Amino acid sequence: MLFNKKWWETLFFVVAVLGSSLFNLLLKFIFQRTRPSIHPLITETGYSFPSGHSMVSFVLYGMITYFLVLFYVKRFVKIITILFFSLLVLLIGVSRIYLGVHYPSDVLAGFAVGGTWLIICLIVLKIILENRQGNME
Template sequence: MKPSYRPFPSLLLTALFCAAGFGIIAALVGTSHTDGFDSALISAIQGMESAPLTRIMQSFTFIGAGLPAGLLACLLAVVLYICCGLRRELLFFFAVPGGSWLLNELLKLLFHRERPALYRLAEAAGYSFPSGHSMAAFSLYGVFLFLVWRHVPSLPVRILLLLFGAFMIVMVGISRIYLGVHYPSDVAAGFMASGCWLAFAIGVYRRYSGPGFERVPARL
């Protein structure tokens, strides 16, 4: 009898929740109801401007850019291969960020939102909504954590990995706001869109990959 994978319905619900969140943000952006929120958060984040902080934010944005992000993905793939012994899973590892990039391109063409015309510390081409850097970071670190999770039974190490992944995702998003190339609503929508794709992809993968991806209980 073919095994049934219960995580799929919950992951599907997560994907639907994120899709709904993205739809709400998109609707609010379309009716200019995010203008006050965007302006207030941009002012607060850019109000912390300093030369050292600018260099830090430029570093996070650089990490989330196309070529550096690709090189980082290759490095993480090496970690998964050497430390976790994953092989066939690497195709899935690269497919998730690739799908996120394609989804971002399609959404930007659909919404055609121009980038902020306010104070900028960097330049960026293309449309603004949703943030591609935010989507790339969410999908890359999210799929990495998913694949490495069952190979790290230690609870403290798992917590550290989660904190690291969350930190990188948030900092990439904040860096785009700080540098003036994205609205906060772009970043939030990027997280929601990528969260939807990631949850759906993981749900399908767990459903059809076989029993090898059953969760391994953590231990102290």
């Protein structure tokens, strides 16, 4: 996007991903939910709710998917892209439960908050791009 001088898209990509990380830390601080203690496969520190991996992966791969779908022309490629990244995000969430470091509700909350943040970022980006294009005409 930088090579094509898509400054607003680049800015919102960074804001979306970094913002989701910071928002996740804030929510963990607010809720302070301890991690599951029943036979975890790995040991994680910090709080459990919401799942940071689920939240940030939803936003990161959601933004990548959005931009790729905008740039692709063929409908089949768009569908494959959406399916691939959706499955990737789902598997990241499931892996956090499988590893025993999150409850299912942590992962679902991560997806819900990440999805909400992603939608907000994309709506604001769309409004800015439409206003800038309207001003250029």
